[in-house]
Amino acid sequence: MSMCAYATTVAFSGLEARRVDVQVQIAGGQAGIIIVGLGDKAIAESRERVRAAFASLGLAIPAGRVIVNLAPADLPKEGTHYDLPIALAMMAAIGALPRDAMDNVVAFGELGLDGSLAPAPGALPAAMAALGMGSAFLCPEPCGAEAAWAGGEVIAAPSLIALVNHFRGGSALKAPERGDLISGEAVPDLRDVKGQEQAKRALEIAAAGGHNLLFVGPPGSGKSMLAQRLPGILPPLSSEELLEVSMIHSVAGLLERGRLTRTRPYRAPHHSASMAAIVGGGLRAKPGEISLAHHGVLFLDELPEFTPQALNSLRQPLETGEVMIARANHHVTYPARIQLVAAMNPCRCGGGPGAGKCRRGPRCAAEYQARLSGPLLDRIDIQLDVPPVTAADLALPSPVEGTAEAANRVLHARGVQGERGLGINAALDLDSLEKVAAPDAPGAALLSKAAETLSLSARAYHRTLKVARSIADLDGAEAVKRIHIAEALSLKRQWAGAEHQDGLARVS
Numbered sequence: 001m002s003m004c005a006y007a008t009t010v011a012f013s014g015l016e017a018r019r020v021d022v023q024v025q026i027a028g029g030q031a032g033i034i035i036v037g038l039g040d041k042a043i044a045e046s047r048e049r050v051r052a053a054f055a056s057l058g059l060a061i062p063a064g065r066v067i068v069n070l071a072p073a074d075l076p077k078e079g080t081h082y083d084l085p086i087a088l089a090m091m092a093a094i095g096a097l098p099r100d101a102m103d104n105v106v107a108f109g110e111l112g113l114d115g116s117l118a119p120a121p122g123a124l125p126a127a128m129a130a131l132g133m134g135s136a137f138l139c140p141e142p143c144g145a146e147a148a149w150a151g152g153e154v155i156a157a158p159s160l161i162a163l164v165n166h167f168r169g170g171s172a173l174k175a176p177e178r179g180d181l182i183s184g185e186a187v188p189d190l191r192d193v194k195g196q197e198q199a200k201r202a203l204e205i206a207a208a209g210g211h212n213l214l215f216v217g218p219p220g221s222g223k224s225m226l227a228q229r230l231p232g233i234l235p236p237l238s239s240e241e242l243l244e245v246s247m248i249h250s251v252a253g254l255l256e257r258g259r260l261t262r263t264r265p266y267r268a269p270h271h272s273a274s275m276a277a278i279v280g281g282g283l284r285a286k287p288g289e290i291s292l293a294h295h296g297v298l299f300l301d302e303l304p305e306f307t308p309q310a311l312n313s314l315r316q317p318l319e320t321g322e323v324m325i326a327r328a329n330h331h332v333t334y335p336a337r338i339q340l341v342a343a344m345n346p347c348r349c350g351g352g353p354g355a356g357k358c359r360r361g362p363r364c365a366a367e368y369q370a371r372l373s374g375p376l377l378d379r380i381d382i383q384l385d386v387p388p389v390t391a392a393d394l395a396l397p398s399p400v401e402g403t404a405e406a407a408n409r410v411l412h413a414r415g416v417q418g419e420r421g422l423g424i425n426a427a428l429d430l431d432s433l434e435k436v437a438a439p440d441a442p443g444a445a446l447l448s449k450a451a452e453t454l455s456l457s458a459r460a461y462h463r464t465l466k467v468a469r470s471i472a473d474l475d476g477a478e479a480v481k482r483i484h485i486a487e488a489l490s491l492k493r494q495w496a497g498a499e500h501q502d503g504l505a506r507v508s
């Protein structure tokens with residue numbers, strides 16, 4: 001006679017947690033555990049962890065063939081969180097747990113060899129999926145504070161034996177409390193930056209309209225110091241954004257003790273980081289830096305030093321707000337709506353005009369800058385030269401205004417854009433741009449003259465308009481005026497290479 005039992009868990013497809021039924025059948029025949037249903041290597045190794053955990057409880061693995069089926073079979077499954085549902089279903093099959101214990105329960109967690117439960121990434125979306133199925137969520141104790149954010153019933157256990165006692169009615173486990181929600185995290189202040197008035201202003205404009213930004217300047221001009229201060233002047237995450245950001249960080253295993261924060265993410269991968277680290281993927285599908293920066297800031301220092309593949313992989317997310325990762329036999333999509341801040345030296349050797357360190361002349365700068373493709377630069381609305389910090393700058397008293405003041409102005413400008421209902425200025429399409437950013441007569445005259453003398457491409461022209469709209473929003477002005485156009489034009493750099501003459505290459 002064969003014995004059957006089951007448990008329920010989830011499989012991740014991007015941030016989506018889909019129901020997976022774990023069916024266990026113990027049949028006659030040669031002893032052994034067989035797991036079927038498109039599982040990865042971690043799931044195959046689950047056998048050994050379950051075996052050891054059973055031994056730690058003094059339970060014998062059933063004699064005979066144990067078949068574990070993960071259904072639906074066509075859904076790819078990755079990760080270590082299948083240990084717990086497999087173990088529970090096996091325990092139910094041999095009568096170590098009541099048969100109905102797994103009714104209306106989603107089980108999730110990795111097993112230690114000693115029968116302890118170890119955290120696995122993705123507890124938040126998994127707990128939300130459990131709630132959606134009308135089930136309680138069963139997870140390792142360290143995941144409890146994170147899972148509790150989903151709002152459903154959560155049972156968090158330190159070990160398999162604690163769970164057994166819970167289900168046998170011996171000692172009930174207490175429901176875990178939600179982790180902390182941080183709303184005013186300490187971030188570096190703009191007041192720390194002396195001098196660099198135009199760069200600070202550019203940062204505020206970028207924050208106001210959600211524009212991507214590139215700083216070009218010699219080492220020591222404070223480019224990364226400026227970039228680090230952008231999250232502080234951006235408005236806090238809305239509740240909806242907070243949920244999305246937290247789900248991504250959960251799937252990446254980065255939500256420590258279920259702690260959520262309203263401060264926008266700031267990620268700064270090094271240029272030597274692998275493609276998988278930047279865009280996502282790897283051994284187990286995991287969100288990359290570009291998704292960890294979702295609704296926040298991705299800072300890429302020394303932009304031309306990133307591999308051409310990495311730079312190329314930014315184009316799709318910058319366009320669509322999503323990144324698609326190829327797996328063995330399927331694709332995974334993660335959100336990646338980022339604000340890009342990039343920085344670079346004017347040339348490879350770090351000198352460049354003004355710094356007096358480059359010994360190779362203008363060709364050095366031209367070659368270095370040519371590593372950036374036109375289509376990438378096309379998505380960066382503000383491109384600015386940042387001069388070196390001088391001794392005189394450092395002797396200045398601390399600025400009167402800092403992050404708090406800038407954040408207030410940005411919040412106001414975002415409010416104006418919210419009322420228009422067309423999204424942030426950086427994302428305006430051509431129709432909307434014509435509607436809301438058409439400059440007044442003197443502004444239009446200045447722009448068309450600049451377009452002619454600087455031979456602006458259509459794209460550069462539209463980028464200038466978007467930035468001018470943000471400047472006008474910061475100014476509280478309904479119409480885009482000449483002064484706003486003039487400032488937007490001052491935030492456009494002249495590129496050294498012929499292929500970058502108007503700020504974008506003619507490559508497509």
Ligand SMILES: [Zn+2]
Pocket residue numbers: 347348349350351352358359360361364365
């Ligand atoms: Zn050089």
